[in-house]
Structure formats: structure tokens, C-alpha cells
Amino acid sequence: MAQTYSIEFKEEACKRVQSGVPAAQAARELGVNVNTLYTWMSRFKEHPTEPFVGSSNLHQEDAELRALKKRIKDLEEENEFLKKSKRLLCKEPEVIRYLYMEQNRSRYRTAKMAQWLQVSKSGYYAWRKRSKSLRCIENEALLQEIIGIHEASRNTYGSRKITHEINRKSQMPVNHKRVKRIMRENGIRSKSHKKYKATTNSKHNLPVAENILNRDFTADRPGQKMVSDITYIPTDEGWLYLAGVMALCGDKIVGTAMDGRMTKELVISALKDAIHHTKITKGCILHSDRGSQYCSLGYQELAKEHGFISSMSRKGNCWDNAPMESFWGKLKQEWLNGQHFRTREEARSAVFEYIWIFYNRKWIHEANGYLTPEEYYRIHQTDLKVA
Numbered sequence: 001m002a003q004t005y006s007i008e009f010k011e012e013a014c015k016r017v018q019s020g021v022p023a024a025q026a027a028r029e030l031g032v033n034v035n036t037l038y039t040w041m042s043r044f045k046e047h048p049t050e051p052f053v054g055s056s057n058l059h060q061e062d063a064e065l066r067a068l069k070k071r072i073k074d075l076e077e078e079n080e081f082l083k084k085s086k087r088l089l090c091k092e093p094e095v096i097r098y099l100y101m102e103q104n105r106s107r108y109r110t111a112k113m114a115q116w117l118q119v120s121k122s123g124y125y126a127w128r129k130r131s132k133s134l135r136c137i138e139n140e141a142l143l144q145e146i147i148g149i150h151e152a153s154r155n156t157y158g159s160r161k162i163t164h165e166i167n168r169k170s171q172m173p174v175n176h177k178r179v180k181r182i183m184r185e186n187g188i189r190s191k192s193h194k195k196y197k198a199t200t201n202s203k204h205n206l207p208v209a210e211n212i213l214n215r216d217f218t219a220d221r222p223g224q225k226m227v228s229d230i231t232y233i234p235t236d237e238g239w240l241y242l243a244g245v246m247a248l249c250g251d252k253i254v255g256t257a258m259d260g261r262m263t264k265e266l267v268i269s270a271l272k273d274a275i276h277h278t279k280i281t282k283g284c285i286l287h288s289d290r291g292s293q294y295c296s297l298g299y300q301e302l303a304k305e306h307g308f309i310s311s312m313s314r315k316g317n318c319w320d321n322a323p324m325e326s327f328w329g330k331l332k333q334e335w336l337n338g339q340h341f342r343t344r345e346e347a348r349s350a351v352f353e354y355i356w357i358f359y360n361r362k363w364i365h366e367a368n369g370y371l372t373p374e375e376y377y378r379i380h381q382t383d384l385k386v387a
Helices: 007-018 023-030 034-046 063-089 094-104 110-117 121-129 134-152 159-169 176-185 264-278 297-305 318-336 344-362 373-386
Strands: 225-235 238-247 252-259 285-288 309-312
Touching (some): 094 134, 134 176, 318 344
Antiparallel strands (some): 225 238, 238 252
């Protein structure tokens, strides 16, 4: 059966390309055919308010104006990159700043970089000329690898995951204790999670399902068990509410929906998105809290129509839905914290990137044998088809 995608998924994919990500890269990251993405982009440019109602031919923008806008955008991005680099690197040990200068001396003048990073030129040149042992040179090279992997993970990977990524690409494996020591000496740390306020409203008279899942979060095949929940992200326009559905086979997020209001339609949209992405739903345990949105007639009818078996947490017990609670912690602490969103649209784009680009397809999970949720899910999906 051909893969189908929700309107929200298509719109966010198009916005990602518009933001500067090459279409081929965006298609690869999202797991869609690049020609399909080009078709979506054509509709999105022609009818930005209702891009996926019919189709039409595109009108080309003025080439000179478009080139000028691109140049302005490139300059703004470069300026922003330098500002961020200065703000972050000036807090790091001098050796990290020297390494940054070494990596970028073909792009920027040494004097300017020394000024931006608040180090002396003489100190940098002395560092370059200083005699180093083979072990020291190896550690400096290893440090650059660690920094690259750590930054690519948005500062979320600890020593074990970074060690795994290094060893996966290198023919000379390193010990995680060595990586841990180098990270400690250079002030490189992974972000930690913290708890967030629950959004459950269980004060209602709607029917509540039994806790069939009962904290058994293991699943060896797709379509066996799913968990769902709602969280929120603050913006200057007000809250952006996010509903998610996770397949416990690999802890892959298979459905999302976002809106400015926390309604039953929000969780219904997330479940429809999950149905689009998974197809295998008959007999699947679908767990949630006992909030009014999940107990609503519309949500329960949709679940029953597709063969789900409803399960709900005990009252006031967040541990009954631990995988989703853990995921919300990762999303907020690893990705959203420190960002200021002026609009709900800005927050929506950040959430979309984390879930569909980073978490599902790049974030390696120790419980998955250092596979991403997408890799683990696909392997077991293939095993299911073979069986």
C-alpha cells in the first residue's frame, strides 16, 4: 500500500525546503521521494494558503530580486553564525577557541577571530608552534570529532553515544572512558532532562478504559503497542499544544498534531496522522492518560474503527505513560529550551524538525542497540513482512 501523508506533514516539509534545506536532503531526511517533494513545493508556492487543494503551474519570480534576497539571507545567516559562535565559544577553554580558529583560518582573518573569541594572536600562534606528543595530537583530533558529533546532536549525546558514533566511522576504536575524560576536561556535557507540568484534565464523566498496557512498554513488532499524550510549548502568541503518538517498537513517533487549543480534535488529528504512517492498527494497544480529549466519543470511535484496543493510565499516575513523558523531556530540554518563539508557527517548525528530522532519523537509542527509532522500526517491519 502506498504511503500517504497528512496536510500538516506536507506543509512542514515544504517550509523546511523554503528555509534553505536542499530538497534532496529534506526528502532523504523525511523518507519521501524527491519528486514527490518537488510536487508538494509547486503546489505550496502557487497556493500558499491552501497548497494541497488541487494543483496549478508555477509563475517564476523575478530572477534578479530572488538572487538579491538570497544574498541578503546568506549575509544575515553568516552574521548570526558569528554572533552565536562568539557567545558560545567565549565560555569555553582557550584550547577550544584555538581549535575553532584553526578550523576557520581559511575563511576569516586570524586577527578578527582572535578579537571575536577574546584570545590573543600571540597565544594562538604559540599554541600552533608548541611541540606535541603523538598522544596529544591524537587527543586533539579526537576532541574535534567529539565536538562535531556533540554539536550535531544539539548537545544531547553523552560519552557513550559519542563513543559509539566515533567507533562506527573509524577503523581504530576508542574507549568510552577516554572520550569521557576528554569531554570532562573541555567542559563538554550532555543536556539533562527535567519534569514538566501535566496537561491532563480527568475531571469529567466520560467512560474510562482499563489500564491494559500496565507499564509493559516492550514491543517486538510495529502495530503492537502505541502510547499518546499532550504537551505544550510557550510562545509570545500563547501556548502551542502538541499531541503525539509513539510506537513502542523502537519508540518511534508516528503521529503528531499541533494547535493553539487543547481540544479533542487535536488528539484525533494526531491519531489520524499515526494511522497514515503505520497502517498496522488492528489489535494494537493504544494507551493514553484519562484526559477528556482521549475519553471523548469522537476519539474513541476513530480508535475502534481502526481496530485499536484502548488503554488508559490510572488517575494521577504519570509512570503509566513513561515513554511519552520521557520523550517530552527530551524534546524540551534537548531542543526547545533556550529558544524564544515569537509565534506559534516558529515553535511548530522547531517541533517538526526535532521529531521528523532529528529524533526519528538521527537520534540513536541505546535500548535499540544504538539504532535510530526509524531504523529499528523498519528492521522489525521487514521481519514482520517476511514472517
